[in-house]
Amino acid sequence: MRDAPQQKRFTDLAFRSYDGKAGAGLTRANGLSPDAQYTVIDPPAPQVLEKALTTWDAQRKRAKVLLVLDVSGSMTTDAGNGKTRMELAKQAALTSLTLFAPDDEVGLWTFSTEVGGASTPYTEQVPVAALSGNRAQLEKVIRSLSAEGGTALYATTRAAQQKMASLADPSRINAVVVLTDGKNEYPKDSDLNALVRDVDTSDKEIPVRVFTIAYGGQADLGVLQKISSASRAAAYDASDPTTIDKVLVNVLSNF
Incomplete structure (x- = not known):
């Protein structure tokens, strides 16, 4: 997913790359802010994800x-x-x-x-x-x-x-x-x-x-x-x- 060809498909469609960088599709002409800075949030640890999944049935409506x-x-x-x-x-x-x-x-x-x-x-x-x-x-x-x-x-x-x-x-x-x-x-x-x-x-x-x-x-x-x-x-x-x-x-x- 992080290889350049796959990342280009995201950025051409105005999404940011996995590390938060803008590409050709993210322009002010499209009503977007390419210069804005975003912090990329690390995913939760595997243990946290596992706990969330195993408690889903108990927590859901x-x-x-x-x-x-x-x-x-x-x-x-x-x-x-x-x-x-x-x-x-x-x-x-x-x-x-x-x-x-x-x-x-x-x-x-x-x-x-x-x-x-x-x-x-x-x-x-x-x-x-x-x-x-x-x-x-x-x-x-x-x-x-x-x-x-x-x-x-x-x-x-x-x-x-x-x-x-x-x-x-x-x-x-x-x-x-x-x-x-x-x-x-x-x-x-x-x-x-x-x-x-x-x-x-x-x-x-x-x-x-x-x-x-x-x-x-x-x-x-x-x-x-x-x-x-x-x-x-x-x-x-x-x-x-x-x-x-x-x-x-x-x-x-x-x-």
């Missing part, structure tokens, strides 16, 4: 998260490695539980369209509660999931955020994580603009952010980006289903 998993029929599609999208998603969801602290609060919904006479396209599988008390139930439900029906993405996303808003805790990070492998297929609720307005958190005292995961090549990443952006969150691309483990880790790093 706790999370209150609702996981919302798509269980529509398309989740039975082969993911390309001998497993279905559903199998990989279940495996990733189980792994994700290990990333939460025991006193983080986690719940689980599933969604498709109304199946078996259900009144809504989404189902509360495990209520949001401390992971220390509901981990076993979450694991049991996740392992038992099966796929059928269509994709009621908009109705489910709205309902999930509204549910979490009713439970929101100002001392926690309040969020919904929606994983879907398809596009909205629910005529009863097909207005994307209305959904974007509904999930907007800009005027909310306690915002509930909606993180979305576009899972597989048929998911509409553009739509999911609009939903997440309105809620001041982010959308993640898992168009290659075999990457879902890594993507879900990236999502949960927000908490």
